[in-house]
Amino acid sequence: MKYYALFPKPAANKKRKKTNGWKDKPYRYCYYCGTPYAERHEVYGGPNRQISIDFGFQVDLCHSCHEEWHRQDKVIWQERKAEWQQKFQYEYEQELIAEGNTKEQARRCWFGLIGKNYLDE
Numbered sequence: 001m002k003y004y005a006l007f008p009k010p011a012a013n014k015k016r017k018k019t020n021g022w023k024d025k026p027y028r029y030c031y032y033c034g035t036p037y038a039e040r041h042e043v044y045g046g047p048n049r050q051i052s053i054d055f056g057f058q059v060d061l062c063h064s065c066h067e068e069w070h071r072q073d074k075v076i077w078q079e080r081k082a083e084w085q086q087k088f089q090y091e092y093e094q095e096l097i098a099e100g101n102t103k104e105q106a107r108r109c110w111f112g113l114i115g116k117n118y119l120d121e
Contacts, residue, residue: 032061035064039062086118089118
């Protein structure tokens with residue numbers, strides 16, 4: 001005797017995390033030293049890592065630069081990280097303003113997306 005389910009088996013509810021891919025890695029070069037086979041680094045980490053991938057808030061770094069970036073033991077890497085965070089926030093807000101939003105609306109959208117202001121104003 002065969003039994004048939006009345007309903008299809010539910011799909012997994014867990015979201016699949018996005019990755020930066022490796023297929024185009026040979027064509028990526030480190031932004032700072034020009035070394036090929038650069039790795040993509042998401043500028044906004046933690047809970048905003050997937051948002052960084054979706055919106056392209058990423059920088060290509062060679063393995064050694066990427067390791068230094070993560071260690072943050074040198075002041076220059078802390079400064080570079082701050083520069084990238086400010087750059088991507090500024091570009092995002094300017095794009096929204098160009099679409100007809102006010103500066104305040106653009107800033108609210110940014111806060112809704114990332115949750116922190118990186119621009120000194």
